[in-house]
Amino acid sequence: MSLPPGFLDELRSRVSLAQVVGRKVIWDQRKSQQGRGDMWAPCPFHQEKTASFHVEDRKGFYYCFGCHAKGDAITFVKETENVSFIEAVRILAEEAGMQMPERDPRAAEKADRRTRLSEVMEEAVRFYRLQLKTAAGQSARSYLEGRGLGPEAQERWELGFAPADWRMLSEYLTGKGIAPDLIAAAGLTKVSDRGGAPYDVFRNRIMFPIRDAQGRAIAFGGRAMDPDDTAKYLNSPETELFDKGRQLYNLGPARKAAGRGDPLIVAEGYMDVIALSEAGFACCVAPLGTAVTEDQLRLLWRVDPEPVIALDGDVAGQRAALRVMDLALPMIEAGQSLRFCLMPEGQDPDDLLRAKGPQAMRDLLDRAQPMVTLLWQREVEGRSFDSPERRAALDRALGQTLSRIGDQSIRRHYEQALRDLKWQFFNPRRGAGNQRKGFAQGPALTGVADGVEGDRLHEALVLSLLIRHPELRADLEERVLELEFHEQAYARLAICVFRARAETEEDLRADLSAGPAAAALEMLDRTRHLRVVPALRSGDRATVENCLNEALAKLTARRGAEAELTEAMQEIADVTNDDVLTWRLAEASKARAAAERSRRETGKGYDRAANGVLLDRQEKDALDALLRKIAPGGASGEE
Structure with a gap:
């Protein structure tokens, strides 16, 4: 059975390979980066314990570095379900909500016609780009340069200009031996209602080529140079190549950029x-x-x-x-x-x-x-x-x-x-203190202030420790990613920390600095309060793990207590059973009290400085003693 042109491309664009493969494998969460569509698992085609089967969801291909199996979603279904190519297509089409086409004896002819239409579109791209460089395109060039797009940017985006002439493009294309019916089928000309020769669709407009995900020119968008034009922007009509409801401008380059995170x-x-x-x-x-x-x-x-x-x-x-x-x-x-x-x-x-x-x-x-x-x-x-x-x-x-x-x-x-x-x-x-915020107090090992600002510092501490010790990520991923971060930038940084594959602090920082979380990392490094945290100065794994667990426990406890209290208070208007309401409030009070008790217990060995930071009392006493030795009777630890 021959399929119509473009059907398989449309099917591949609608189906997620990661979802198809995910029904047959268990992903290696430490190695996979779901946000990038970069997934790893033990290969379903041969026996192995390591994750050598690689899926690139955005590109739609898989490859096994062990048995060298490779293919796309259709190939995967065909091999794992032991069905024919057409049956695999049918399975995926049903999943994607696409109707299988009827048998088309003219499929090869239609495919050839689409190829010729694509060639017509590429010829039109060249024509418009050439016209932008002529004297007629001077006003268009000036407009683009005024918008910050110089000659190099114009070349990168293949920008062009459609002259005000009614038939200049069609005459150029027919001069290249292209049949008028193909020019019209590509959406470049229209037939005159008065019986005259076909005329160009785009006139006196800056031209933006529209390409599909595979990079083929399929349509144009044109911006009017005449401010009195009835349509400021005009797109190509729908054609055999172009369905505007199923395409996006710049899709191909965006996919590549998304692969970088x-x-x-x-x-x-x-x-x-x-x-x-x-x-x-x-x-x-x-x-x-x-x-x-x-x-x-x-x-x-x-x-x-x-x-x-x-x-x-x-x-x-x-x-x-x-x-x-x-x-x-x-x-x-x-x-x-x-x-x-x-x-x-x-x-x-x-x-x-x-x-x-x-x-x-x-x-x-x-x-x-x-x-x-x-x-x-x-x-x-x-x-x-x-x-x-x-x-x-x-x-x-x-x-x-x-x-x-x-x-x-x-x-x-x-x-x-x-x-x-x-x-x-x-x-x-609601404007003062009733927001659903975390209320984590400063744990003894961290030495940070209480309240909302303390929460932000705890979040910064957790991320700093994970960056300093990447080997701890696997054990804490679920707990960290479930937090409701106060800082949106820190939330994004947390995701990037766990997506990165780097095994050392140096490599991890390099990955983060080159990705979308670079600004959040810079903000994290500027957090001066973290300089007093003993765990960040210590390389002892037990100290670091203790600090991380303590900070996460307090963040979770305070958020949980506040969430329970907020929900209970919200249900006052809805719950008529006093016993239920009393129980809810009591449970919230217990959770809050437990978090407060933990803060008091862990803060016994600390004094609070004027800026709200908790100082290790032993370290402070040692510093006072040292200062007294250096300047007897003169220095003290009060400053």
């Missing part, structure tokens, strides 16, 4: 993608003139399990973000979601980069909001809830939205998060 950014248009890439954010894409579709979401998740949607900071951008959220809600699953980064009002990523530089953009991305925050803001912003009926309407709206989440586990977590947000919103003291 860069987070995926979804911008609104071509210029935003180019500006981001030129500023160092190479892993970025844009939809093609339409709202994000389900197929595009699946493509995004193949590149990154948690893309960041970075839309313009105007009303239209906010509405677009909400549409993407509503589209994604039924599709999210564990480890697969979205984050949202809204630009300052009236700015897009290109504007922000030119005004404030890459660091401002990086700071915004670090503060990107999860979907649940955006969902909550939509329901409460600009509304009053001064009556029971209005609060009930809020509950109903939230319930209707949550009912669209198919994954039961995720729905429960969303319900919990929204209960927390509702408690903070309706509590009259």
Whole structure:
């Protein structure tokens, strides 16, 4: 059976090889880096104990360094299920929600036609690029240079110019021996309603070639040079090559950048993608003139399990973000979601980069909001809830939205998060101390202050110790990654620490410095309070492990106690059984008391300095004695 052109490419783009292989193997979590789609496991094709079977999910290929088995998702299903090629395709197509095509005797002919259409598109790319360098393209070049895109950037992005002439491109292509029907089928010309010769679709526009994931030119986007033009941006019509709801601008280069660990950014248009890439954010894409579709979401998740949607900071951008959220809600699953980064009002990523530089953009991305925050803001912003009926309407709206989440586990977590947000919103003291924060106290081994700032220092301490001693990561991965970090930058750094394969501190720091967590690592190294921590000065493994376990235990205990208390208080309005409520509050009080008791017990050997840091009393007494010997009667340890 012959399959129609493009069917297998579409199938491979929709199916995750890691998910297909994951049904047959157990991943080596220490060696695998799930965020990069870089997975390792014992080979399913031969007996072995080591993880020599390598899956590159983003590229869609596997290879075993033991038995040298290799292939893609189709090959894997064919070999493991002992089925034919077509049957393997059928299995994967059903899984991806694609309908198997009927037998097509003209498949080879259609494949040949697609090849010829691709050649027509490449010829058009060359034509437009040449026109940008002519006198007619002077205004287009000036515009691009004014946007920060000089000649080298214009070459990198293959930018071109469509002259104002109505038939210049079609005459050029027919002069190359290309049939008019192929030019029209490629979406480059239209037939005149008045019976005249076909005319060019793009005129007096800056041209952006659109390529598929394999790098083939399939369409164009054109920006009007005339400010009075009715369409500022114009895309190619849908053709045999181009389905705009299933493609993304810059997808191929973004996949390569994602393989280096860069987070995926979804911008609104071509210029935003180019500006981001030129500023160092190479892993970025844009939809093609339409709202994000389900197929595009699946493509995004193949590149990154948690893309960041970075839309313009105007009303239209906010509405677009909400549409993407509503589209994604039924599709999210564990480890697969979205984050949202809204630009300052009236700015897009290109504007922000030119005004404030890459660091401002990086700071915004670090503060990107999860979907649940955006969902909550939509329901409460600009509304009053001064009556029971209005609060009930809020509950109903939230319930209707949550009912669209198919994954039961995720729905429960969303319900919990929204209960927390509702408690903070309706509590009259929510602005001072009722946020759901950690309250870890300074353990004796760490010597850091109490409260929220103490939590941040504990988080910094844990990450510093893990970077100093990478061999401890395997035993602590689950406990660390389950923490709710106060610092979003530290949360990203923690993920990168556990994804990295480096075995030494020097190699680990080199990996982190070259990746998306470089800024967080720099911030961690600037934390001066950590210089007083004995465990960081000591190379003794027992001391380090004790410090790590103590810090993690206190962070977890304080967060757990506060979460239990918050949930119990939230249920005051909902729970009519006094015994249940009393028990919940008692349990929360016990957990809080245990955390306080642990802090007091471990702090007995420490004094608090003026800046809030806990000082080891023995070390302080030793320093006082030394100072007295050096300057009898003169120095003391009080300064």
